[in-house]
Amino acid sequence: MNEMELNVADLNLPKLAPDVSGKVVLVTGTTSGFGRRFAHVLAHAGAKVAITGRRMDRLEDVGNEIKAIGGGYSSHALDVTDVESIRRVTAEVEEALGPIDVLINNAGMNVQALATEIKVEDFDQILATNMRGTFLMSQDVGKRMIDRGEGGTILNIGSIGSHTVLPYLTAYCMSKAAVAMMTRCLAREWARYMINVNALCPGYIETELNSDWFATEKGKAQVMGYPRRRLGLEPDLDGALLLLCSDQSRIITGSLITIDDGQSL
Numbered sequence: 001m002n003e004m005e006l007n008v009a010d011l012n013l014p015k016l017a018p019d020v021s022g023k024v025v026l027v028t029g030t031t032s033g034f035g036r037r038f039a040h041v042l043a044h045a046g047a048k049v050a051i052t053g054r055r056m057d058r059l060e061d062v063g064n065e066i067k068a069i070g071g072g073y074s075s076h077a078l079d080v081t082d083v084e085s086i087r088r089v090t091a092e093v094e095e096a097l098g099p100i101d102v103l104i105n106n107a108g109m110n111v112q113a114l115a116t117e118i119k120v121e122d123f124d125q126i127l128a129t130n131m132r133g134t135f136l137m138s139q140d141v142g143k144r145m146i147d148r149g150e151g152g153t154i155l156n157i158g159s160i161g162s163h164t165v166l167p168y169l170t171a172y173c174m175s176k177a178a179v180a181m182m183t184r185c186l187a188r189e190w191a192r193y194m195i196n197v198n199a200l201c202p203g204y205i206e207t208e209l210n211s212d213w214f215a216t217e218k219g220k221a222q223v224m225g226y227p228r229r230r231l232g233l234e235p236d237l238d239g240a241l242l243l244l245c246s247d248q249s250r251i252i253t254g255s256l257i258t259i260d261d262g263q264s265l
Contacts (some may be wrong), residue, residue, distance in 0.1 A: 027042070052107075235260060
């Protein structure tokens with residue numbers, strides 16, 4: 001073939017950006033922080049997003065924001081520590097938007113305390129939300145994906161606490177280490193069903209939940225201890241999010257992807 005006669009289509013070149021248009025994506029914990037950002041980004045990219053959380057007033061705000069950018073969505077009250085709530089919501093999402101293509105397990109919580117002083121009820125709630133809730137959501141959606149026989153994607157939101165000691169956050173780190181191993185186990189078990197299971201492990205990223213702390217002298221000192229002396233920003237996760245939710249990540253599974261600007265080095 002003459003070089004000038006080569007058709008670009010013959011090269012099978014990738015699209016310039018990961019394509020999630022038309023995918024049904026269920027995001028847990030979308031009332032603030034990462035979850036809210038994920039919902040905005042995915043809706044803007046053409047996905048149909050199921051926004052979920054316990055604070056219905058905040059969900060309404062997120063829904064209005066998605067509507068304003070022309071995105072498609074449905075809104076659902078969800079408590080990931082309640083298995084009946086999970087089953088109800090996944091059924092509602094599929095009725096409203098169609099079969100779930102992507103599950104993003106973002107709902108999580110944290111309590112900062114010394115290991116000798118953390119309250120039992122706080123410890124139980126951290127593990128119930130971060131670990132048990134992530135598993136139960138994955139279990140329910142995974143079953144639906146297996147029954148449908150068309151594969152799918154599950155993206156867990158871990159933390160550098162999955163593999164790095166974070167002071168005063170023992171229970172949190174325990175829960176995120178469990179999420180990391182859960183990710184690998186489910187990826188192996190569900191590989192034959194073409195279900196990809198991965199985890200994003202962000203470092204310290206500025207959100208509305210921690211901005212006040214990082215504005216204090218102690219917070220500023222913490223940032224100065226990082227290799228690049230800065231915090232990540234929520235948009236820094238956009239590229240990895242879109243990649244792992246798209247078909248361009250079809251052979252990425254069982255991966256724990258650290259995005260921390262070198263904070264855990």
